[in-house]
Amino acid sequence: MSTTHVRPGYFRKNGIPYSANVRMTEFWDLFTDPSGTQRIMITQQIEDPEYLYRTWITTYNFKKEPDASKWDPTPCSSRW
């Protein structure tokens, strides 16, 4: 997955920024773990000519919930 044309924002809540020129490439891998639960591993490559010296590479993983009962997004906040 390739993402461009984003508005400037923050990588982290502590103020580390990204610019409008940031480019993100993602690889999504889906697995079924030994308990039968589905998990997604997301590998990200992020390039930002304004705020990053080199490509930032990292991974995240998510566990699939059986239903949406825990889906409860909250308003964003830039305060601690």
Add this chain to the structure above:
Amino acid sequence: MIKFRIFTITNIIVLLGTLLTSGPAFAQIDLSGVWGFVRGQYGQENAGGSDIGDFTGIPINDEGRAVGLSFSAAQWSEPERQCQYYSPRYVSTGPFALNVWSDTDPVTGRIVAWNMGAWIDKDIVTVWMDGRPHPSVNAFHPYSGFATGTWEGDTLVIRTTHIKWSVLRINGLQHSDRATMTQYIVRHGDLLSMLTYFEDPVYLSEPFVLSSVWQLNPKANSSRTSPACEPINESPRLENTSIVPHYLPGKNPFANDYARYYNLPLEAAQGGAQTMYPEFRKKLKDVYHYVPPEKCTRYCCDSPDPAVKCIRDGSGQVR
């Protein structure tokens, strides 16, 4: 003409049959090479090291927490521990390059095993791909554990058993010799991603799941075997060499330091499965409100503000 058509159709059927039955050979992805550690993720883990008492997000049970709080870093001053290997779980958070190569059957050309190279403190892990079974549960537990692999599509799935008791986190958390590990390895061009699913019926109440990534880098400093280790004191020499450094239950003077430094609720700092999930925040919502520390008392160096003194640890002393 009819004979020619029958011959051609027969050839196509044979060709298709060959392609379909040889699927597993084509399904294997070449994982070999030197994969450089991508620093950033787990930076705290393998730079300064995790704080004593920081068990956040780790699904330890009460026994796991008790063992973690009994830990004294003075254990690293014992000569017999200075060359002690970590278990294969360390690959998911360790700070080293990963050297991967295969062993091939000289007759059939099939890959018999994948190997993940050693580090100075981790043994070579051989992942058997020839379908051999895992040994008896009573068999010897080597530092490498015993690992077998299968391909599921383009993912190498590794199952590791016979793991030795070892460090789960460098701040004192341990895993038992009954722990098992399932790893999912995927190659995306010059990236190698790994999901580690770690289970321990003794010290964990839920699986501990981590993802890690490496980038192909032939110049990464990596060897396949572990160099000889010479015990060296990296911390103060033990005054009393007749004891194993430890803290009795409730006696660890540093147990609450992490929560205190960052004004965190102790319940969160002490970990457990509930601290892995976002809904844990709701539990704390009405009882905890974050208040930033009045002044920086730790890791305060390199501040552009001249009023902030350089304090590298929790001692409060300028260094």
